[in-house]
Amino acid sequence: MKILSAAQTRILDEGTIKAQGITSLELMERAATALLNWLLDALHPAADTPFHILCGPGNNGGDGLALARLLHQSGYQPQVWLLPTEKSSADYAANLQRLPTAVPRHELHARRLPTFPAGAVMLDALFGTGLSRPLTGLAAQVVAHLNESQALCIAVDMPSGLLADAPQPADSAVVQAHYTLSFELPKLAFFLPQNAEFVGEWELLSIGLEATVIHKLAVDNCFIEENFLVGRYPKRPKFSHKGTFGHALLLAGSRGKIGAAVLASQACLRGGTGLLTTCIPQVGYDILQATAPEAMCLPDPALGHLSELPDLQPYAAVGIGPGLGQEEASREVLRQLLEAAKVPLVIDADALNLLGANQELLDLLPPDTLLTPHPKEFERLTGEPARDDYHRLEQLRQFARQRRCFCVLKGAYTALATPDGQIYFNSTGNPGMATGGSGDVLTGLLLALRADKRLSACNAALIGLYAHGRAGDLAVQQTGEAGLVAGDIVRFIGPALQELADSLTHIVE
Ligand SMILES: NC(=O)C1=CN([C@@H]2O[C@H](COP(=O)(O)OP(=O)(O)OC[C@H]3O[C@@H](n4cnc5c(N)ncnc54)[C@H](O)[C@@H]3O)[C@@H](O)[C@H]2O)[C@H](O)CC1
Ligand SMILES: [K+]
Numbered sequence: 001m002k003i004l005s006a007a008q009t010r011i012l013d014e015g016t017i018k019a020q021g022i023t024s025l026e027l028m029e030r031a032a033t034a035l036l037n038w039l040l041d042a043l044h045p046a047a048d049t050p051f052h053i054l055c056g057p058g059n060n061g062g063d064g065l066a067l068a069r070l071l072h073q074s075g076y077q078p079q080v081w082l083l084p085t086e087k088s089s090a091d092y093a094a095n096l097q098r099l100p101t102a103v104p105r106h107e108l109h110a111r112r113l114p115t116f117p118a119g120a121v122m123l124d125a126l127f128g129t130g131l132s133r134p135l136t137g138l139a140a141q142v143v144a145h146l147n148e149s150q151a152l153c154i155a156v157d158m159p160s161g162l163l164a165d166a167p168q169p170a171d172s173a174v175v176q177a178h179y180t181l182s183f184e185l186p187k188l189a190f191f192l193p194q195n196a197e198f199v200g201e202w203e204l205l206s207i208g209l210e211a212t213v214i215h216k217l218a219v220d221n222c223f224i225e226e227n228f229l230v231g232r233y234p235k236r237p238k239f240s241h242k243g244t245f246g247h248a249l250l251l252a253g254s255r256g257k258i259g260a261a262v263l264a265s266q267a268c269l270r271g272g273t274g275l276l277t278t279c280i281p282q283v284g285y286d287i288l289q290a291t292a293p294e295a296m297c298l299p300d301p302a303l304g305h306l307s308e309l310p311d312l313q314p315y316a317a318v319g320i321g322p323g324l325g326q327e328e329a330s331r332e333v334l335r336q337l338l339e340a341a342k343v344p345l346v347i348d349a350d351a352l353n354l355l356g357a358n359q360e361l362l363d364l365l366p367p368d369t370l371l372t373p374h375p376k377e378f379e380r381l382t383g384e385p386a387r388d389d390y391h392r393l394e395q396l397r398q399f400a401r402q403r404r405c406f407c408v409l410k411g412a413y414t415a416l417a418t419p420d421g422q423i424y425f426n427s428t429g430n431p432g433m434a435t436g437g438s439g440d441v442l443t444g445l446l447l448a449l450r451a452d453k454r455l456s457a458c459n460a461a462l463i464g465l466y467a468h469g470r471a472g473d474l475a476v477q478q479t480g481e482a483g484l485v486a487g488d489i490v491r492f493i494g495p496a497l498q499e500l501a502d503s504l505t506h507i508v509e
Helices: 006-020 024-043 059-073 090-098 137-148 193-199 211-216 258-270 282-291 328-340 349-357 359-364 375-382 389-403 438-451 457-479 486-491 493-508
Strands: 051-055 079-082 105-107 121-125 152-156 179-183 201-205 221-224 247-251 275-280 296-299 317-320 345-347 406-409 415-417 423-426
Touching: 006 024, 006 211, 024 059, 024 090, 024 121, 024 179, 024 201, 051 059, 059 079, 059 090, 059 121, 059 152, 193 389, 221 457, 247 258, 247 438, 258 275, 258 282, 258 438, 258 486, 258 493, 275 282, 282 296, 317 328, 317 438, 328 349, 328 359, 345 349, 345 438, 349 359, 349 375, 349 438, 375 389, 375 406, 389 406, 389 415, 389 423, 406 457, 415 457, 423 457, 438 457, 438 486, 457 486, 457 493, 486 493
Parallel strands: 051 079, 051 121, 079 105, 121 152, 152 179, 179 201, 221 423, 247 275, 247 317, 275 296, 317 345
Antiparallel strands: 406 415, 415 423
């Protein structure tokens, strides 16, 4: 699913009106109808539910006015609160005119700001994608006042004060919505942690925006849902053998962190690798043999850390990093690997920290290498703290372009940047997965997918991120969020991948 800029949203709006031969007012009616249907379906509001709709001067306010009329026609008693303005949009004016006189309308005033009780539903239709600068004056005061309210706050299209695709100054007034109901496609702002307190839960309401126009718009940010992956994860052929899926090599573990090597090994095996060899320091040998018996174990001569790079000849892909530690000898193993590798690499955890601390190693990264930092590890890689989440995203895009690699940024909507400058946000996963070892599981799974020669580097990464989150979503149904541990994610990798393998068949059926 494409993530459009505010400017592209306008193009899509106009393109839809032209292609479908409708008026902008009719499109607004679709938006208001979609809002009404959501309110009725999701809230099942009692007939006396106090709906308060706050309307700004543009089409966002127009949506609010149209919604007020539809709520009234459905038997509710909404009230509208208008932001005084000298200039309003034509469709706002038209909907103000169409508002039944029975719907109470009030003008917002700095000295008479309304207080809404806990059971009330506030709809924030002050500003949407047309916001061009931070809110000031009365609008900012209204927003600050709304944020003090106990009522349920539902933002129409965007929380007012939030820009769709750029940061606003740190102390700007932005509505803190419980829900944001956006039209058709998500905004970039929704994917960034710094905006979570404003956006709340977000949902997309379809208003029939023109698919042919969406198709033509070039974007560099996408949101990845299951439908995007249909057909990208091939079923296992009937006559497959373990050689079909590749032999993976994992370099992981150090004294005290053997668990990371175990989790990554188990995830790699569940991720469908044909064969796995895990290279581990002596101290982990018995543990790994006992906990991942399907893996072959290659003990390093050193007791507590990796000190030697094995012969790479047999392997289809190599993963390095989980629990590795940052010993000098392990850094040399990493250096030799980067110099020698002719197969796909997956680099995580301490191997990323070693890259950050020894920046000259970054010049050795083979093209299409997959790196999986969380924000702190990413900062060590770039050596430059990000100003905000937007800046970090551009750093990520730049890093992947410059290093010709695939770079993941782990978080709530894990982002994948590709060498051609695209960013894909993953849609699966839950807060229960913010737990030790969950990243090691991702590395093992990605290693298995990179060892499978049938998958491109980009598809392997997208499928890995999606299936990892989906496995977490399946696991959390049994464990709850607090009780979820990384090993639970491992147990559901198989079912998550099977869903993807079956998705094409389901569509054909
Ligand atoms: N995208 C769609 O498919 C549809 C969108 N709809 C709704 O329309 C709004 C966007 O409407 P627009 O008129 O372009 O902008 P806004 O209502 O967000 O506000 C514009 C209005 O406000 C002025 N303005 C901008 N910034 C500020 C500021 N900081 N302070 C004060 N005033 C400001 C600006 O000059 C304009 O006058 C979209 O979000 C949807 O809700 C359609 O109804 C359905 C299709
Ligand atoms: K809004």
